[in-house]
Amino acid sequence: MLRAEVSHEIGPLRLEARLDVTRGRCLALAGPSGAGKTTLLRLIAGTEAAQSARIECDGAVWVDTARSLSWPPERRRCGYVFQDYALFPHLSAWRNVAYGMRERSRRRRREAAVALLERFGIAQLAEARPARMSGGERQRVALARALAARPSVLLLDEPVAALDAESRGRAVRELGQVLRELERPAVLVTHDFADASSLAEEIAVLEGGRVIQRGDASALAATPNSAFVADFTGAVVLRGNARPAGDGLTAVELDGGGMVFATGSRTGPVAVSVYPWEIVLHPPGARLEGSAQNVLAATVTSVTEVADRVRVGLQACQPLVAEVTHASARSLAIATGARVRVSWKATATRLSER
């Protein structure tokens, strides 16, 4: 069990966060750049000295600034996968992996390191220096190195962000496998909601140094409590001003024109979020019947095929995205420049403060 409570000022940022992760579980930290995600990892690992904090892991108190107690990083032994992997350039892959091993005998360390590399399918690179490896290979060596030291906690700082789309899919699957087998707490910093939801049991969203929302992926997607969370979970975010419209509804005057409705009551500037798959496309002259209350006129700006769906980029009063089936895209003759009307239900509309 990892439990951390930190209060730390760094430049313009004041980090005030508390998190706990039980063994065998992974907590994803998401948030805009500069929200303090990496700083939080560094404070846990001990590579940055906390100004005011209490951090404990498996009953051992690592940091208690009230008692001037702070273990050095080598005593905490967090497995840290750095954003740039931080492989030692002067050491071969197996020596990188063996660096943190506790075994004394060189032969045993080499065997163990090569076995770990084997597990990640790169045993043939055991003698290679990092400079000769691809990004995906380096990422695997970095992960193997962190695991080889039998870490108390696994800290992953955007471990797949530097990879191209192809190696990324594979790396996420491998990482998922590692995390499932790991009997330690893990913290993953990520910018990608799909990665967070597939790798972590829980997601904490950090904004301006504070955890503003915490929950599992579906809870975050269902009730985002900020524009960032809505955007992070893949929703379309529109900006506007809300006022009560009676009947349990809120009307939102969108910046740039247009009006949409949402359930609940709010006033003032809000972020309106709706998921792309909730948005329905219609021909420009169609008469809309049914329960959809939110209708906007829009122009198609892009059409991208994504596996079984088509993502349609649209410009209404503000840019938005809809996802439709290939069949619908064909029957509506969706193409760049086409004029359409979009609609969605008030109940599919979420409001959050901004």
Added chain:
Amino acid sequence: MRARPWFGPLLVASLALAFAFLVLPVVAIFVHTAPAKLVSSLGDRASTDALRLSLETSTIAMVVVVAVGTPAAYWLATRVFRARAALITLLELPLVLPPAVAGLGLLAALGPDGILGPALANAHVQLVLQTAGVVVALCFVSGPLYLLQAQAAFGAVERSLTDASRTLGAGEAATFARVAVPVALPGLLTGLGLAWARALGEFGATLMFAGSLQGVTQTAPLAIYAQFASDLPAALALSAVLVAFSAALLVGVKLLSGSRSLGLAAR
């Protein structure tokens, strides 16, 4: 735009002038006197003494400079503190001091009447007019070169590398030895090459502080000065050896800076 047909030739002419001016004296050292005479005059006692002394004193000085300078440079490169810039400037000062001033400073500090003179005398340490004094003078003028170069080399080591080493269980000393030094090694060796070249050519501070006693404090540059009036071929022969040595150091430094990508290639 109007063509300027004279500009290209101007560049070439400037380069030719610079080249001739800078290379001619070096070539002249080798061609002024017949090679056979150069070689034979190297057998001269004063010359062999001077070369041996230069080699010995500069080697000892480099051992001291590396042993003290490497950890000191690491400290400078990895700690952030308020007086850092001022401290670094003070450490750079010996680099720009006129050699005679450096020698006088050493006398005022470590000479018999110097600040630390009585203390050194109590400890039975004699520097002035002694070989040990030459080593002190060489350390003083070449130390800053190494220190600055080493500090830059350590400063260029990615923080994530040393952080990774720490999280993997290595303490600060082990991280220094196993990660920081190996990664900074090309830069450290460059610094060593530059400092060594500077030490081999040292003249003024040595003369002021240690004197020019054959076999004791008369290093190769001092011997060249002593010989050039009486025995030009001998002076030229010694010079030729120093040129060869310095050229080897320069080439070594160039090769090392070329391989510096070693430390960056992993990114």
